[in-house]
Amino acid sequence: MIKELPSLVIPGATIEILKASCASCSMHQLCLPMGLDNNDMERLDQIIGRRRKVARGATLFRIGDAFQNLYAIRLGHFKTYQVNREGAEQITGFQMAGELLGMDAISADQHHCTAVALEDSEVCEIPFATLQQLLAEMPTLLRHFHRMMSQEITREQSVMLLLGNMQATQRFAAFLINLSSRYEARGYSPNTFQLRMSREEIGNYLGLTIESISRLLSKFKKEGLVRVSNREIELLDTRMLKAITAGTETCG
Amino acid sequence: MIKELPSLVIPGATIEILKASCASCSMHQLCLPMGLDNNDMERLDQIIGRRRKVARGATLFRIGDAFQNLYAIRLGHFKTYQVNREGAEQITGFQMAGELLGMDAISADQHHCTAVALEDSEVCEIPFATLQQLLAEMPTLLRHFHRMMSQEITREQSVMLLLGNMQATQRFAAFLINLSSRYEARGYSPNTFQLRMSREEIGNYLGLTIESISRLLSKFKKEGLVRVSNREIELLDTRMLKAITAGTETCG
DNA sequence: CGGTCAATTGACCACAGTCAAGCTTGGTGG
């Protein structure tokens, strides 16, 4: 299933067909093909439209775009955001390799958020109409697809808890712990990683200002919880950060 | 498909098998069977475990319960909430007739939130394992089920926008307008309705305190936007409320 | 009736927002 086609360009994003398959992708135990046998994975591979590159800052889809495809992130990071009528953005999530983009578009056949690459990234385009046919024939795939949608619901509920109930310090600790565990699940260091998003984007996501994020970073640094250098961050006291997240920390 | 069986009781909730079917249910154009032909609707009807009553204040499922069923609300209102490690609740939604409960439980085979009836209510129990078999055979049902899950994702994203970006006044106006439009979609008056939840529950949902909700109600009353008497509310100036929601209102 | 619970209102306060100045960092060009 190796595909070789000339690359093409659309406004703001470079598209290129890559030699790739689910079986050879390091994310296949997290992504849509999770748990499929070789035969089923091959079938899924065949319906994947193309693998394309999305340059840093380029838009994968925007609010109002007609819904055609889901996108599985092969490599890189994205943010998704909503825009209210005033034009204010609210970032609804940061997505990394192995995660699915576009599931909110199924309900009304058009995208309800905009997805932008935070760094040079690669996605697999999954034509939803074709996927749906396949779902009817492959119970394992159907099951896992439902799990992924459900996981998105659960994730958003956690953010609601964060935004509705937590203090600034708690929100930020929760954010760091969340990133940490997701990197760990991908085989990366849970303690040292790059923040792919700006302070402004973090603040927007957490319902805080950029100044608050900056102050919180300084505070955590002073308390010996983290080491920070620009976007490089090291978690020095995960235990404490988790305690802050849970609201059970005792000392100040 | 009329079922007639003796009623039984489980702790906290009365269960009773009712004479009912999707075809005879007033919600079937909003609920899971939307768009199904008579034959398919009949098949869906057959897998529905039972129709049961849930008394006001009774719990339908709680966090950590093993996932067996989805629940379609036939009648009444529910709230769902998450609990953090400190024991603080965050209400993640208010659900009404025609809406589906339990979709967040698919991902990990256990419920991630607790669902409690806000008034005496009735639900249809949908065994998920059986539903999934049916989904593979009925493309229309599959399609609509995905729409409903996607709609839940979209709804939660709107709440994230509300909690992350909006001021107290804006949040509360958005809340009222949201209820209004959902009652309208069900054929009820969009202007006059009962608030099924307490001020405290509204505040919790909107990330505000009960005092703030009370003050906002008084403010809206004074400005002639609403008329309130206990839980009975009448929206007198929907146009203005929508403007406040959108953040585009000009006068104070 | 009094008792209970929910809602309202007022006084005060604190957390995080706003505004503003200053500091890094990285890129460009002389």
Add this chain to the structure above:
DNA sequence: CCACCAAGCTTGACTGTGGTCAATTGACCG
């Protein structure tokens, strides 16, 4: 190599929105 600039980040001083605490009113019910 350094000057210059822009963008992003940090820090401080001040402010305001909404939280906290407390007292009062109102609704419902045995």
